[in-house]
Amino acid sequence: MDVTAIIDSLNDAQRQAVSAPSRSMLVLAGAGSGKTRVLVHRIAWLIKIERVSPHNILAVTFTNKAAKEMRGRVEDLLNISARSMWIGTFHGLAHRLLRQHSEEAKLPNTFQVIDSDDQLRLIKRLMKAMNIDDTRWPPKQMVWFINAQKDEGIRASHIQETGDLYQQKQLEIYRAYEDLCKRSGLVDFAELLLLAFETLRDNAELLAFYRNRFQHVHVDEFQDTNTIQYAWLRLLTDGKDNLFVVGDDDQSIYGWRGAKIENMFNFQKQYPNHLLIRLEQNYRSTGNILKASNALIACNEGRMGKELHTDDGDGDLISLYSAFNEQDEAYFVVERIRKWVAEGNSRADAAILYRSNAQSRLFEEKLMATGTPYRVYGGLRFFDRMEIKNALAYLHLTAHKGNDSAFERIINTPTRGIGTKTIDEIRQLAREQQITLWQAMISLMKAGHFTPRAANALKGFVQIINGLAEQSEGAELYQQVKNAIEKSSLIEFYKKEKGDKGEARVENLEELVNAARQFDYEESNEEDQTELDIFLAHAALEAGDAQGDAFEDCVQLMTLHSAKGLEFPLVFMVGLEEGLFPSQQSVDDLARLEEERRLCYVGMTRAMKHLYMTYAESRRLYGKENYPRPSRFLKEIPVEQLQEIRLRASVSKPVTPVKSSKSTMGTSGRYQLGQRVNHEKFGEGVVLQVDGDGAQERVQVNFANAGMKWLMLSYAKLEVL
DNA sequence: TTGTTCCAGCTTTTT
DNA sequence: GCTGGAACAA
Numbered sequence: 001m002d003v004t005a006i007i008d009s010l011n012d013a014q015r016q017a018v019s020a021p022s023r024s025m026l027v028l029a030g031a032g033s034g035k036t037r038v039l040v041h042r043i044a045w046l047i048k049i050e051r052v053s054p055h056n057i058l059a060v061t062f063t064n065k066a067a068k069e070m071r072g073r074v075e076d077l078l079n080i081s082a083r084s085m086w087i088g089t090f091h092g093l094a095h096r097l098l099r100q101h102s103e104e105a106k107l108p109n110t111f112q113v114i115d116s117d118d119q120l121r122l123i124k125r126l127m128k129a130m131n132i133d134d135t136r137w138p139p140k141q142m143v144w145f146i147n148a149q150k151d152e153g154i155r156a157s158h159i160q161e162t163g164d165l166y167q168q169k170q171l172e173i174y175r176a177y178e179d180l181c182k183r184s185g186l187v188d189f190a191e192l193l194l195l196a197f198e199t200l201r202d203n204a205e206l207l208a209f210y211r212n213r214f215q216h217v218h219v220d221e222f223q224d225t226n227t228i229q230y231a232w233l234r235l236l237t238d239g240k241d242n243l244f245v246v247g248d249d250d251q252s253i254y255g256w257r258g259a260k261i262e263n264m265f266n267f268q269k270q271y272p273n274h275l276l277i278r279l280e281q282n283y284r285s286t287g288n289i290l291k292a293s294n295a296l297i298a299c300n301e302g303r304m305g306k307e308l309h310t311d312d313g314d315g316d317l318i319s320l321y322s323a324f325n326e327q328d329e330a331y332f333v334v335e336r337i338r339k340w341v342a343e344g345n346s347r348a349d350a351a352i353l354y355r356s357n358a359q360s361r362l363f364e365e366k367l368m369a370t371g372t373p374y375r376v377y378g379g380l381r382f383f384d385r386m387e388i389k390n391a392l393a394y395l396h397l398t399a400h401k402g403n404d405s406a407f408e409r410i411i412n413t414p415t416r417g418i419g420t421k422t423i424d425e426i427r428q429l430a431r432e433q434q435i436t437l438w439q440a441m442i443s444l445m446k447a448g449h450f451t452p453r454a455a456n457a458l459k460g461f462v463q464i465i466n467g468l469a470e471q472s473e474g475a476e477l478y479q480q481v482k483n484a485i486e487k488s489s490l491i492e493f494y495k496k497e498k499g500d501k502g503e504a505r506v507e508n509l510e511e512l513v514n515a516a517r518q519f520d521y522e523e524s525n526e527e528d529q530t531e532l533d534i535f536l537a538h539a540a541l542e543a544g545d546a547q548g549d550a551f552e553d554c555v556q557l558m559t560l561h562s563a564k565g566l567e568f569p570l571v572f573m574v575g576l577e578e579g580l581f582p583s584q585q586s587v588d589d590l591a592r593l594e595e596e597r598r599l600c601y602v603g604m605t606r607a608m609k610h611l612y613m614t615y616a617e618s619r620r621l622y623g624k625e626n627y628p629r630p631s632r633f634l635k636e637i638p639v640e641q642l643q644e645i646r647l648r649a650s651v652s653k654p655v656t657p658v659k660s661s662k663s664t665m666g667t668s669g670r671y672q673l674g675q676r677v678n679h680e681k682f683g684e685g686v687v688l689q690v691d692g693d694g695a696q697e698r699v700q701v702n703f704a705n706a707g708m709k710w711l712m713l714s715y716a717k718l719e720v721l
Numbered sequence: 722t723t724g725t726t727c728c729a730g731c732t733t734t735t736t
Numbered sequence: 737g738c739t740g741g742a743a744c745a746a
Contacts, residue, residue, distance in 0.1 A: 063735065091736045115736075135729095189736045224735095257734065356732050358738095378734080415722070541736065561733045583732050599733080622731065623737030 006044050006077070010037070017277045018042045022050065022216070024237075024274035026267055027246040030308045031293075031605035032284030032567065035246050036066075039220060040073040042244065043085075046216055047078060054085035056215040058236070061089055062224055064542045066565075070220070086214070090229050091189055092541055094196035098187070099529065104206055105199040110400055110533075111185040113540040117384065118405045119143055119188045125408065126176055129431055132169060142173050149174065150190035151226045151258040153197065184404050184436065190228075197232045211236055222247030222267070226258040234270065241273050249304045250297050253561060253599045255591070264304065282308040282605075284567050286315025289607050292641040297601045299636050300594045308605075317643040318604075318611045320634065324716070325618040326575075330362040332614065332645075333572045334370055337555055340570055347373060351556040351568040353603050355581040359574065360557050367555060377558035382544035387494055387505040388512055392539055394484040398468040399532055402436040411437075414493030417457040422450065464488060477531045478517035485509050515544075560603045571607035573600075576615040577628035600633045612645075677701060678719040 029035035685703035
């Protein structure tokens, strides 16, 4: 293969990044500037032109999807199998490292990965056992605290006691949780990263091995790395000048979960020999969308600096719609989508982006009412569903009787008459003797401790698990899964659940057998791991997609966060109101406000051709009527890039800084300019403008107490005075 | 063990 | 004002 195939399709900046002589590099890649492309082509370049063995390449991403895509694209481009190349998520790679070196990590080689849900349950149980008041120390906050510490590389033993009672209890919980996990061989997500870091740090030989192996280290979405992830990268690359990172400080939107945008600046200091390359040519959006986005993000301070441009035309102006209320907003958006579809476009090309999940409901209702298929992103993913986790818990417990969190989950699911009292007794013994719940249960049964009823129920449970263990001996993975679902009678249990909820659960369980059948455990080269173990770890680390049927042509609904990395020809950003976006919790803090602004930037740069931004003048929130101001972000967009949408007025006039006094007469003629009116919420006011007709007729009223408002006559109950 | 009632909480999410 | 979870009663 020659050079052309790898760099021909690239622009100058991309080409420079791809073909630079080996050294550390920071590629500042704007939205839609082809960042994955650069990463993929860089790796291809190393392999084909620099003759680097795939074996010596490491590439890290945040999501499994990104990792899969990258591997696939490298393989396609080179037409080779890149098996020996380490491409994966931080968590996936850390997991792999710990499996291979469980001894050095001081982990039992049967350790299990637990997800955040298991983690919370574990903490709750722990706190109950410790008799800690969960109103003063909410378990959720404790989880958050523990994970935040781990993300910073801080162990319980590192924390100084301040004498503060709250802190002391928190610390106690952290300590107890560390103990419990250690004892039961459980590893949470944050622990994967921290332990992988510590294991390398503390084993000179191991570290030397990997530093030597990974001659080229690549990181995607570098702005999203947290402290421990960056520390891990530094361990591997410090002094070697071989760290290639791609990121965009303007798209850092995960500060609240530990991402350190500072890592980008630290990188520049700590790899002084690095090459900085900016990718500023955008291949996604129109000129107007880019101009607006550039202007908005320019309001942030301390940026690395970047301005997107396109070779294509300016395109449409950004449409701004001021809705009377949230109902009107949803109605407007859905109508525009219907129009778009009627013009022959596909629904899947239209996206509704919102700040918070709760906002989706109204849009869903309106879409449903008009019979428009839609898809909401971000619900529970396949392996996160209750029925799936229950079924997996049977498998977990069968394979590892010491898995207490699996034990707790299914000891009485489906209900088999084992009550709280029985379980509490088991828990108590387990705690006293520092043994697993399973062992405690067996030992209490042997001692004849239970009432005949409870003893019988427990016996049944033990039989199920032991029976499964027997059946599983040498059985195919899918057969084991099938056995577990059958023996546990989970299907019968969920069939009883009323509504179609139960039906969906049964379907999911059946789907789980399919998932197991199709499961491709190619990487089962780790000796002492069974197929089942690999499958279970896969389920924890990769929760799968939220919805199976992605193929139908559906309108896309999602939060701004989950829209990152995606693009759509038609985008609606809704709810641009102070208090909602930017969120109320962020307005008093400059750093958080800037993150909101970046989120807005991310949203806008999702749009390829058409961008609508909407806000409501009145919105019901938490049961109260609110009259929010339009989002400050709207004011940061140059008016030259905006056009205000007036329903049915059929003239879309540019926004002018001074409100035009031009007015048209509504067809009803009931409202003359200057007419005094009364509104049940806003009080008295004077009509200044009339606009549109029929159901769309609106009036602008200047209220004595509430200020200027546009009101939809079909909604607003106006009284002529 | 199930159904009811009460009460807090209410951004964003991947692994 | 709604929802989900936990506490409570039958």
